[in-house]
Amino acid sequence: xxxxxxxxxxxxxxxxxxxxxxxxxxxxxxxxxxxxxxxxxxxxxxxxxxxxxxxxxxxxxxxxxxxxxxxxxxxxxxxxxxxxxxxxxxxxxxxxxxxxxxxxxxxxxxxxxxxxxxxxxxxxxxxxxxxxxxxxxxxxxxxxxxxxxxxxxxxxxxxxxxxxxxxxxxxxxxxxxxxxxxxxxxxxxxxxxxxxxxxxxxxxxxxxxxxxxxxxxxxxxxxxxxxxxxxxxxxxxxxxxxxxxxxxxxxxxxxxxxxxxxxxxxxxxxxxxxxxxxxxxxxxxxxxxxxxxxxxxxxxxxxxxxxxxxxxxxxxxxxxxxxxxxxxxxxxxxxxxxxxxxxxxxxxxxxxxxxxxxxxxx
Numbered sequence: 269x270x271x272x273x274x275x276x277x278x279x280x281x282x283x284x285x286x287x288x289x290x291x292x293x294x295x296x297x298x299x300x301x302x303x304x305x306x307x308x309x310x311x312x313x314x315x316x317x318x319x320x321x322x323x324x325x326x327x328x329x330x331x332x333x334x335x336x337x338x339x340x341x342x343x344x345x346x347x348x349x350x351x352x353x354x355x356x357x358x359x360x361x362x363x364x365x366x367x368x369x370x371x372x373x374x375x376x377x378x379x380x381x382x383x384x385x386x387x388x389x390x391x392x393x394x395x396x397x398x399x400x401x402x403x404x405x406x407x408x409x410x411x412x413x414x415x416x417x418x419x420x421x422x423x424x425x426x427x428x429x430x431x432x433x434x435x436x437x438x439x440x441x442x443x444x445x446x447x448x449x450x451x452x453x454x455x456x457x458x459x460x461x462x463x464x465x466x467x468x469x470x471x472x473x474x475x476x477x478x479x480x481x482x483x484x485x486x487x488x489x490x491x492x493x494x495x496x497x498x499x500x501x502x503x504x505x506x507x508x509x510x511x512x513x514x515x516x517x518x519x520x521x522x523x524x525x526x527x528x529x530x531x532x533x534x535x536x537x538x539x540x541x542x543x544x545x546x547x548x549x550x551x552x553x554x555x556x557x558x559x560x561x562x563x564x565x566x567x568x569x570x571x572x573x574x575x576x577x578x579x580x581x582x583x584x585x586x587x588x589x590x591x592x593x594x595x596x597x598x599x600x601x602x603x604x605x606x607x608x609x610x611x612x613x614x615x616x617x618x619x620x621x622x623x624x625x626x627x628x629x630x
Contacts, residue, residue: 300583300591300595301587304587304591305587305590305591305594308591308594308595308598309517309594311594311595311598312492312494312495312517312594312597312598312601313517313518315491315598315601315602315605316491316493316517316518316601318605319486319488319491319601319604319605319608322488322605322608322609322612323487323488324486324487324488324489324491324604324605324608325482325486325487325488325491326484326486326487327520328484329482329484329486329491330482330493330518330520330522331520331521331522331523331524332482332483332484332522332523332524332526332558333480333481333482333483333493333514333522333524333525333526334480334481334482334483334525334526334527334561334562334564334565335478335479335480335507335510335511335525335526335527335531335565336478336479336527336528336565336566336569337476337477337478337479337498337504337530338476338477338479338569338573338578339462339464339472339474339475339476339477340474340475340476340477340497340573340578340581340589340592340593341472341473341474341579341580341581342453342456342459342473342474342475342580342581342589343456343580343581343582344452344453344455344456344459344473345453346473347452347453347473348385348386349385349401349442349443349444350381350382350385350386350400350401350404351382352439352451352452352453352454353382353401353404353405353408353439353440354378354379354381354382354404355454356408356435356436356439356440356454357374357378357404357407357408357411358378359432359454360411360415360432374407374410374411377403377407378404378407381400381401381403381404381407382400382404384396384397384400385397385400385401385404388400405440408436408439408440409440412433412436412437412440415429415433416433435451435454435457438450438451438457439451439454452473453473455584456584456585458499458585458586459473459474459475460473460474460475460499460500460501461473461501462474462475462476462501474581474589475497475498475499475501475586475589476497476498476499476501476502477495477496477497477498477578477593478494478495478496478498478510479492479494479495479565479568479569479572479597480492480493480494480495480510480514481493481564481565481568483524483526483558483561483562483564484558484561485561487608488604488605488607488608489604489607489608490564490565490567490568490604491600491601491604492568492572492597492600492601493514493517493518494510494513494514494517494518494597495572495593495594495596495597496510496513496590496593496594497586497589497590497592497593499586499589503533504527504530504531504534505530505531505532505533505534505535506534506535507525507527507531507534507535507536507542508534508535508536508537511525511536522541523541524541524543524555524558525541525542525543526543526545526558526559526561526562527542527543527544527545527562528544528545528562529544529545529546531544532544543555543558543559545559545562547559568600571600572596572597572600573596575600575603576596576597576599576600576603577592577595577596577599578592578593578596
């Protein structure tokens, strides 16, 4: 483990070398839960403050911003009805009290039925696939009724099984064509299905995240000015709360906000500060140049998702979604800061070498 290396222990403040890990792997989880999103936002604020002090980010860069949304996928398998029914049945065996109060066991037949649903669907034999899915749902209903009969009148067991039975009933009676909230993963029941119109991924399972970057060209790169997870699959035009938090976070009032056509009908109170791509009225030459920079947010989204762990969120619950969005933005900003400071240090060394030829830089 890297934690057992001497330099890492010295950095963590150890006085002498330890032959065991200096911290538990759940320590970072407890740290994130204690702070929460409202305190972790300070990391993004500090990265922007350091960038402003070192010249990587100017005040005018904070006045003209680009806002866009993306999907933060959750760390779940692709949901199917057969997989959810089989996983719900299989989860009962993890509880000792469940096995003690269950009458029948469908371990082998349920596993085979879940496998055959996938095979029949792949072969386009949908009538046989529906038959196996019906078999799975029938057995899941039997297990639910068996457990209900066995725990009747026992308050302690009823309290323990209440949440599990409620989730099992949602899985049992939901269908792929129904509208409204559905269960897509048993360990993450709050996951939402979001359709973004992509050919390779028509639907993504997670939550929306709003990202704001400068519309100009800062010296240090395209910093993330604001990042927030939006639950409930809201309309993209919910721009008012995002801009309010952005201004409170940076301390600068935004003068121009550039968005794509998905923000038509937005709810920002300053209508004339928002510029939608493709707009023709009131567009001057400087504003047209800024509108061409709206696409600068797209590579930022790609880097944050591919290199800073927004591409697959493994943190639990909605709090985990909010925390991961903020930490990914802070990580991206600190990466830009390190590159900017390295450029400054390199320029300083070159200046010293040119002014003092006798000084040799190794």
